[in-house]
Amino acid sequence: MSLKGARGYRVLIYSHDTFGLGHLRRCRTIAHALVDNRDDVSVLILSGSPIIGSFEFRSRVDFVRIPGVIKLSNGEYTSLNLDIDVEQMLAMRESIIQHTADAFDPDLFIVDKEPLGLRGEVEPTLRMLKERNTRLVLGLRDVMDDPETLREEWLRKNCAPALANYYDDIWVYGLREICNPLDGIDLLPGVEEKMTYTGYLPRTATRKPAPEHGALGLDEPYFLVTTGGGGDGVNLVDWVISAYEADPEIPMPSLVVLGPFMAPADQQKFMERAESIDKLSVITFDANVEMLMARSAGVIAMGGYNTFCEILSFDKPSIIVPRTVPRLEQYVRASQAEKLGLVRMLTEEGGRPPLEMAQALRGLAGQPAPSSVTVPGLMGGLETVSSMVEHWLPRDGGLLDAEYATA
Template identity: 85%
Template sequence: MSVVGNSGYRVLIYSHDTFGLGHLRRCRTIAHALVSHRDDVSVLILSGSPIIGSFEFRSRVDFVRIPGVIKLSNGEYTSLNLNIDVDQILAMRESIIQHTADVFNPDIFIVDKEPLGLRGEVESTLQMLRHRRTRLVMGLRDVMDDPVNLREEWDRKQCVPALANLYDEIWVYGLKEICNPLEGIDLPPGVEEKMSYTGYLPRTATRRPAPEHGALGLEEPYYLVTTGGGGDGVNLVDWVLSAYETDPDIPVPSLVVLGPFMGPTQQNEFMKRAEKIDKLSVITFDANVEVLMHKSAGVIGMGGYNTFCEILSFDKPAVIVPRTVPRLEQYVRAAAAEKLGLVRMLTEDGGRDPREMADALRGLIHQPKPSHVTVPNLMGGLDRVGELVDRWLPPQMAAE
């Protein structure tokens, strides 16, 4: 393909985004790295995230917003904003995805996490692009779930046949020495040979300055308390606030980022509690949370994939409080990282004792940074993704 003028190579990335920010932020990181790596590549992201427009995108990266859905507590899906049947929403999503792929005609199609997409919505697009010899890539985070749960889920969704019959490559954004995301899955011959472990995806702080900490009543040093999207971060925030309420003399203040998907009632309750504590500042959301983390003295988080990558990238001592419902993903990652000495993990097994969290907050400023442990190729993910793309796309050509 010629790369002269407005033409060039095209990468399409699918992110289903039914909950939280993790999938979108990972795909955005990969997209930005690819256009930085090559000036002949354009990237288009398909996303169901309702707040994708809140993020900045580099030149040659754009997105198509597909109608959003959310997963209910009973496991069923429903429309995020539209008052129409979920089957109609899914049909709309599938049609938009396929039509976009048809017109964009990518050289590489990267699917994040779900081999067939939400309720199989990407299968028809995969079949279409396979006939066009588009390179089809399955992108997996380092940990999917507890092996037993993952096997049951993937059997139900017919994911393994998709890996065997549709995909050319499987990229794992982690290290096998830490976690194998497909552990416990009975893989047919050839699938394991498709897997490439890239290492974790490093992050950088944007050049745009962070909000004035003084305006938040906060001065450095401070801890960053982050819940990611916030939809499941209530317990973490409650535990941290309780620690400061119980022990007002914790020496380091904290900035708490609640997350855009935390319920408004819970947000208001936490803000009222924080107003009574001099050492706490609370904001709802910042699209450039990397800047806040970069300037922090330590991190208290839930241990999602992106938070973990940021902790390692900015070399911050961290206390991880992983969720265990509905997935054990965060717990598996945090336990492996603690075993290596990269982070400290707290669990709610004994309840949320405020004194236990207060002790962790007091010790965090003196806790060793992740860099005191040497793990080869730990943060080589984006360089490796660039190499994998180069294997498929011809060398860059100079414009005439």
Template identity: 55%
Template sequence: MADLVTSLSKEPESPLLRSQPARGVRVLIYSHDTFGLGHLRRSRAIANAIVGDWPGASVVIISGSPVIGNFEFGSGVDYIRIPGVTKLPDGDYRSLNLNVSLDEAVGLRQALILQTAKAFQPDVFIVDKEPTGFRGEVVPALDYLQAAGCRLVLGIRDVMDEPTLLVPEWERKGAKEALVRYYDEIWVYGLKDVYQPLMALDLPEEVNGRITYTGYLRREVPPTPSLTKYPKITKQPFILVTTGGGGDGDDLIDWVISAYESDPDLEQPALILFGPFIDRDKRRAFVERIAKQPKLDFVSFDNKIERLMKKADAMVAMGGYNTFCEALSFDKRTLIVPRTRPRLEQYIRAVETERLGLVRMLSDYKEPRTPERMAQALRNLSFQPRPSEVTIPDLLDGLDRVQERLKALLEPIPLFKPAYHQAAE
């Protein structure tokens, strides 16, 4: 305990004195997780890849997800659970479990993030998606770690939002200024030919030079079996319907069930995966409807969903980043039914990747949501090409590129700061 207190009170080490550490590499990952599973699952994939390739490495994930303890991590990875916050239907936020104000919850989270940074003394700090964290909570840690010579990285998914919403949102949060002030590198977990998420921000050329397009993050089947008992329909070719965390997947689930209710000639069965955040009343209503359909069944939650995806013949999904990576990794014919509220992120991704022939899209953004449209789309799944039939260089090289950039960042730092590498074309 005395050593911990000493480490928390000492001044940051000068960056001019910092060099490749004799101890194992230490990476701190911030994943704010105010909603869903996307940020956590992306951070977990990166953390597991790091410890898999770096002997003696340690990775700590800071997360607000209430279900982080349900997931397995590689040896060398651990997590710190900060108090959760949740997004309300009107777009506002509140504390998830604590009976405190949102400001107090954010203050507590901010203090825990800073204390973790001081105690862990990482060599690299990877911030997921939000340059300043949720309501600026990561800024004190950025200040401390920058002074200590820690290398700072912002990692963002391939699509953030439509430019007309992203630009004012980032201006309000001071995100653009944070990119200039803090981050040594910006990793876009996608391809430049698919989408350029920061193009509309009119970033300085210096910041554009820090951007690397890594490619998408390949996923693997977990080495240990799932404890979830799969229904009988998984013993034959089936369609997996997944909405990720499930907190905003009601429309997709309803649409799929209605297709089977209206069209008894649909042959291929479907397994619906609800996710841990689905509303209980809606889940109960869905279960009652599914029970009446012999070609439908459900699973509440599977923390090793990759096994189900590998097993499935095809997939129907909302089109979040992680699900898209999994569809590519397991080479599944996939129908994307993107969410269009409150963001167009999933819709933009679906449009661009359908353009490349990687998936097919069914949307109610501009056309009515009818059972007949879904039933026909489900039939067409069997005839669409697999992602592997489309040749796109570096498509799933994301984790390899992350390792390359991590190695470059951990090279001993000279007395002068080198020019940033050029953005990947």
């Protein structure tokens, strides 16, 4: 038996996580699917998320927390917690990533979204693993940004050559009907042939019970208002609370999850406003938000990738209020999904009239669920990913055993 077969297969996943929860939650979903599908696979996640320890991980899934950074309004990065120069911080992250990959020696390396990592921090690791014949995969969400903005960003970062020079596969966690995430990028020959549209990544509610709704001042049914990480969710929460203030007779109560990255002053302000509204309950964060969504009668959200997957997975009627700054990602996803009949979109183009949101909330419970529309392959993401992994990490060890037999 080969060394690989004797030890089981190893998958390393990189998630840069400078802000929000999207990258971490997507990588965690994939990791759990891989170990659920295979008892000979272990997965290690590299993440800069400051709250990765708040999440539960299944057996044979673990994480390495690299020092966190945060992007400033001017586009530069700074250390999240440590009082050290950002160049020192980035050098430290690069070293930890490479040394972890060297020691873990993965059979498969999946990089989330950023082809070269934050400020190129993954490139030395890609070069090292390429020399070891490790399978290298770039995983992209369905929408990156509008084509012009993405083109400028990737030219500045020199990302496009990496798709040809390093990666064996490019997995797009979505459907071409929603978006081609690399539209507008000048791709080198052969890159498009590496792309596989997997479909969206389905989610399941955890078995761990969420807080009792009665303890939150809620009786079912209720709407769930979620901002994801919450760092850019102030406008959405303000609009929903304003709707209940302007129209106290909205029939359905709502549970508002502010998000762990919302500024404490904003969190406090919203909690104080909600105290005088019987039909609103507000919490800061719940790592098992899937359970809250599964029990809800509908969802009001900004429309990030993970929230969109959950809305489809739990078949919830939804109102999506996408952000448009600094990226158009959420707007592109929501507008295309609305055209397919999967969601309803509201925008802030006319400001945030409270009665407009109140009217939308009144109609949400009667809005068609996503299942009213048939979109082939919509939620096939984890099945497709597992199938791709099955080919490159065969159960009989065939492909990789042959390599190690001659090593």
